[in-house]
Amino acid sequence: MTDDPKDDREALERLTAAMVEDLLKASEEELTAEILDEGRNPSQEAEAMASFIERAARRCGKLRLQTARDALKSAGKSKPQASTADMGESRRRLAAILAAGGVSMAARNESELSDNDVLGMLADIEELRARSKTKKPDSDL
Amino acid sequence: MAHDETVTHFSAAEITEAIRGLGAAERLRLRAIARTLTRFSPLDPDDLAQEALFRAMQGTRICPRDLEPVRFLAGVMTGIVSDAAKSRKRHPETRLEALIEGGIEFADGAMNAEEHLVAAEDDRTQIARAQETKRRVLELFEEDLVAQTIAEGLMVGMEGEELRALTGLDGTAFASKRKFVRRHINKAFPKSDKP
Numbered sequence: 001m002t003d004d005p006k007d008d009r010e011a012l013e014r015l016t017a018a019m020v021e022d023l024l025k026a027s028e029e030e031l032t033a034e035i036l037d038e039g040r041n042p043s044q045e046a047e048a049m050a051s052f053i054e055r056a057a058r059r060c061g062k063l064r065l066q067t068a069r070d071a072l073k074s075a076g077k078s079k080p081q082a083s084t085a086d087m088g089e090s091r092r093r094l095a096a097i098l099a100a101g102g103v104s105m106a107a108r109n110e111s112e113l114s115d116n117d118v119l120g121m122l123a124d125i126e127e128l129r130a131r132s133k134t135k136k137p138d139s140d141l
Numbered sequence: 142m143a144h145d146e147t148v149t150h151f152s153a154a155e156i157t158e159a160i161r162g163l164g165a166a167e168r169l170r171l172r173a174i175a176r177t178l179t180r181f182s183p184l185d186p187d188d189l190a191q192e193a194l195f196r197a198m199q200g201t202r203i204c205p206r207d208l209e210p211v212r213f214l215a216g217v218m219t220g221i222v223s224d225a226a227k228s229r230k231r232h233p234e235t236r237l238e239a240l241i242e243g244g245i246e247f248a249d250g251a252m253n254a255e256e257h258l259v260a261a262e263d264d265r266t267q268i269a270r271a272q273e274t275k276r277r278v279l280e281l282f283e284e285d286l287v288a289q290t291i292a293e294g295l296m297v298g299m300e301g302e303e304l305r306a307l308t309g310l311d312g313t314a315f316a317s318k319r320k321f322v323r324r325h326i327n328k329a330f331p332k333s334d335k336p
Contacts, residue, residue: 008271011296012181013223015278018295019177019323020215028166030320035169037324038331042169049168052187053160056194060157063199 071116090118097125153200159210160197167211174215178222180330181274187334193217274330281329282322291315291322 023031035042091113113121151159163171175186175193193214196202202220204213275296282289287308294304305315 008275009267011275012271012278014298015292015295015326016178016181017219018300019180019326020174020219022319022323023170023173023177024212024215026170031166031170031173034320034324034327035173038327043165045172046165046168048187049172049190052191053163053168053194056191056198057157057161059195060153060198 067114067116071114071119074116075119087115087118090115090122094118094122094125097122148206150203150205153198156200156204156210156213157198160194160214163210170211171214174211175218176332177327178215178218179332180326181271182222182225184222184225186332189218189221190214192221196221277329278326281325287318288322288325291319292326295322 026034032042035045171190172186175190178184179186179189193202197204197210197214197217202213202217204210278292278296279289282292287310290308291304294307299307305312308315308318310318
């Protein structure tokens with residue numbers, strides 16, 4: 001139906017999207033029958049995905065741990081320290097400051113901000129406040 | 142997990158919990174979707190699934206509360222494949238895992254996964270492969286014009302009633318034939334598991 005060979009990629013993308021939609025709507029029985037039809041073992045397939053899920057969770061955990069370590073290291077060098085328990089409060093403080101300035105943390109996707117980011121931003125804001133007070137004692141930054 | 146009703150998206154911790162709590166049928170569905178999404182490409186379905194899971198759990202892709210986790214993950218995987226297909230740079234590796242092992246930090250964003258998922262293909266190679274794949278798909282149904290019409294209709298974006306009317310089948314027969322088309326394609330384009 002298409003003459004432009006470049007359209008063939010889009011044609012396959014549309015076919016794939018339709019097949020994915022079918023899978024999303026398929027009943028458990030249909031799904032199982034389809035997997036068996038491909039010569040695969042449904043239990044092993046589900047088990048493999050379970051291991052991928054745990055692997056991804058471990059990878060995330062490692063990354064968070066590394067980020068927290070970096071934050072601690074960084075905070076120990078030049079920035080105010082915050083315990084793990086303080087991080088929730090730090091995030092709330094930063095969200096309140098940003099919201100007061102017309103910026104929503106949600107708009108920035110809060111979950112993308114590491115603890116290190118939060119501590120760093122708070123430290124920067126405090127430094128700016130200190131500077132501002134030195135120049136203009138009545139500043140309300 | 143209790144949550145603030147005014148928050149419209151799952152937090153990273155909540156979506157992680159939801160994904161880890163998926164039942165066997167939903168995990169099976171996810172694997173089938175990953176395989177389907179990579180069926181016509183050199184991408185590895187397991188690498189794709191793992192990268193999508195990681196992004197979801199890390200919170201770099203956020204899930205609205207009214208979206209089922211499996212549908213959300215299907216969307217994340219589709220996005221990764223689509224972005225990869227758009228990329229035109231050459232790169233020797235095709236497996237996400239190999240890239241990660243090679244020290245590339247996708248999460249930190251200097252180079253993103255899509256850029257590395259180029260799969261050693263330039264634009265011309267991709268076009269030629271797509272042309273050949275499309276020909277092979279339609280050839281599968283040479284002896285079955287109704288099935289061929291369904292495959293071709295899906296390729297041009299026809300859906301539901303419009304496509305059913307084109308085939309002249311009733312609802313039940315159409316659903317059955319559409320399933321036949323999908324299964325036939327799955328068999329003709331198998332994705333082998335990693336050793």
